[in-house]
Amino acid sequence: MKLAVVGGGSTYTPELIDGFARLRDTLPVTELVLIDPAADRLELVGGLARRIFARQGHPGTITTTCDLDAGVAGADAVLLQLRVGGQAARRQDETWPLECGCVGQETTGAGGLAKALRTVPVVLDIAERVRRASPDAWIIDFTNPVGIVTRALLKAGHKAVGLCNVAIGFQRKFAKLLDVAPAEIHLDHVGLNHLTWELGVRLGGPAGENLLPRLIAEHGDAIAADLHMPRAVVDRLGVVPSYYLRYFYQHDEVVRELGSKPSRAAEVAAMEKELLALYGDPALDEKPALLAKRGGAFYSEAAVDLASSLLAGGGSPVQVVNTFNNGTLPFLPDDAVIETQARVDTKGATPLAVPALDPMYAGLVSHVTAYEDLALEAALHGGRERVFKALLAHPLVGQFEHAEALTDRLVAHNREHLAWA
Known part of the structure; x- marks a missing residue:
């Protein structure tokens, strides 16, 4: 079984490699190719990846290449984890929206739109090259904004499934609080990427007892602290929102907070520099503890589970x-x-029936879906007016003056990545 990772030079990659090594019985990878245009990073990450495999006795081979077409040739699955523009572009996404009093964040709001505009054309080009080189390969997209990128892939006819680590993170936290195995926890997880709610936490499967009321009653303080939201939000909703809902439920407070401290991108850039130095140590043969602060917790386990189901029907039958x-x-x-x-099986993903969404959630989901429609149009076809309309439609923007000013800033900061600008 051959897997290729586009964006293989990411500092995330050792988390993925560790999962492949630990879970080799679930996903028996024989060949893994790390693909990245940044040859210097790729050499460091690839070296650590081989040492992790060797330490854990994994028999598979790991190769690295800057040649996308050669790397994906013959692959059974291709994982996408790229960041167009790198941390420098992310830093911009997190700062210029604040100038207009709007949230600066890399996956939602104006910054999220900028990332979508940079990313969708690149991902679609990669997917077309995958289709030519390996027409039967599955594409697993971890590249943000996952919802918009996955929609672009699916509408273009690619064999693709989007993956995020939010749900598996909740599953692990709830399992720990309930003192049960993670596999025993089924989430009534509903919404859009980075706009979801846990409507139920069921023991044993979709028809199991809903333990969410008990979790909120007994562990509401801990849950709220993880979300960086007041306990009252969780109590009054009676469900657990994704922590990304904080940008909607506490918008003005978050804007003040973001404006008073260094951007997350600056923190990550410093962390990445330290991680790459660690990766270059020939004695290091396991993922370093610092990587846990980088983000992407449990990404490897979710990716292994999904790839196993798509390729061999061997993963968990139900996944988010x-x-x-x-x-x-x-x-x-x-x-x-x-x-x-x-x-999820070798034919793809088929959503399960979900409980009816309360209007307060359904309304926001509808609103953001309308924005995502417009965002994808702007990413596919370009043009200032399309960007403006997408921004005006976003519930975190929604005002004419803000949309005008943000459009100017978005284009100015991303001109090198926008073919039409």
Whole structure:
């Protein structure tokens, strides 16, 4: 079984490698190719990857290449984890929206739109090259904004499934609080990527007892602290929102907070410099503890589970993924991409039936889906007016003056990545 990782020079990659090594019985990878245009980073990450495999006795081979077409040739699955523009572009995404009093964040709001505009054309080009080199390969997208990128892939006819680590993070936290194995926890996880709610936490499967009320009653303080939200938010909702909902539920407070401290991108850039120095140590043969602060917790386990199900039907039968709605949420178009529990096998992902969404959640999901429609149009076809309309439609922007000013800033900061600008 051959897997290719596009963006293999990422400092995330050792987390992925560690999962491949530990879970080799679930996903028996024989050949792994790390692909990245940054040859210097790739050499450091690739060296550590080989040492991790060797330490854990994994028999598979790991190669590195800057040649995308050669790297994906013959692959059974291709994982996408790229960042167009690197941390420098992320730093901009997190700062210039604050100048207009709006949240600066890399996956939602104006910054999230900028990332989508940079990313979608690049991902679609990669996917077309994968299709030519390995027409039967599955594409697993971990590249943000996952919902928009996955929708672009699916609408272009690619064999693709989107993946995020938010749900597996909740599963692990709830399992620990309940003192049960993670596999025993089934989440009623519903919404869009980075816009989801845990409507139920069930023991043993989709029909199991809903333990969410007990979790909130007994562990509400800990849950709220993880979300960086007041306990009252969780108590009054009676569900657990994704921590990304903080940008919506506490917008003005978050803007003040972000304006008073260094950007997350600056923190990550410093962390990446330290991580790459660690990766260059020939004695290091395991993922360093610092990597846990980088983000992406449990990404490797979710990726292994998904790839195993898509390639061999061997992973968990039900997983949280991003895929076409196809009637699951009746108020959305079938070709909207939602994030929810789905049955996953070698034919792809089929969403499970979900509880009816309360209007306060359904309304926001509809609103953001409309924005994502416009964002994808702007990413595919370009043009200042399309960018403006997408920004005006976003609930974190929504005002004419803000949309005008943000459009100017977005184009100015991303001109080198926008073919039409």
